[in-house]
Amino acid sequence: MSSALIWIIIGVVLIISELLATSIVAVFLGIGAIITGILLQLGWIESSTAQYLVFGSVSLLMLITARGKFKRWFRGFTADEGEHGMVFQKDLGERVTVHTDFNQGAGRVILNGVQWDAYSDDGLKKGDVAWVVRNEGIQLKVSKIKPIQ
Numbered sequence: 001m002s003s004a005l006i007w008i009i010i011g012v013v014l015i016i017s018e019l020l021a022t023s024i025v026a027v028f029l030g031i032g033a034i035i036t037g038i039l040l041q042l043g044w045i046e047s048s049t050a051q052y053l054v055f056g057s058v059s060l061l062m063l064i065t066a067r068g069k070f071k072r073w074f075r076g077f078t079a080d081e082g083e084h085g086m087v088f089q090k091d092l093g094e095r096v097t098v099h100t101d102f103n104q105g106a107g108r109v110i111l112n113g114v115q116w117d118a119y120s121d122d123g124l125k126k127g128d129v130a131w132v133v134r135n136e137g138i139q140l141k142v143s144k145i146k147p148i149q
Contacts, residue, residue, distance in 0.1 A: 007037030007051070025063065032059030091135045093147050098128040109142055118142045 014030030036055040039045045045054055096109040096116075102124040109118040109130060118140040124130055134141040 002041070003051070004037045004041035007033050007040060007055075011035075011037060028062040028066070029059045031062055032056070091132045091140070094132045095146075096130050096132060096140070096142055098124045098126055098130055098142075101125050109140060111140065116140050120144075 011030040011033030014026045014033060016030075018024070018027040018030070032055045035058050036045070036051050039054060040051060045051060091111065094111060096111045096118070099108040099110050099115055101107060102118075102120055102122075105121065106117070106119050107124060108115050110116070111132065117138065118130075120130065120142045122130070122142075122144045124142070124144070128144070130142040130144055131146045132140050133143045133147055
């Protein structure tokens with residue numbers, strides 16, 4: 001197996017490992033290894049010193065210039081602990097349509113076009129109108145009586 005192929009394989013493994021690590025470092029090391037392998041295959045570099053120099057320089061340059069941008073893309077949005085309550089509270093008092101008959105206090109309702117699992121102390125039948133009393137993340141508590149806000 002040629003040295004160029006080894007560099008390219010190492011680069012691919014590093015990039016794939018980033019999916020597990022999410023530190024946004026291995027991907028740049030992987031890119032450095034792949035570029036080193038390509039330059040080696042093209043014959044632009046030959047000595048092991050040149051290989052390590054290209055690998056280190058490309059990886060370091062990528063880390064310094066692009067890591068911040070990539071990190072923002074991969075991290076996503078994280079809500080503060082207090083934000084979750086705000087999201088759940090916005091549904092309070094909203095009107096829902098009962099989608100399935102409630103059996104032993106549990107059934108399904110439609111809120112804003114989306115079906116939700118729900119529970120209620122009231123005997124609700126398909127087609128009835130109810131109101132959101134509480135939002136517990138993936139389940140709503142509903143009532144026949146509109147809550148006072």
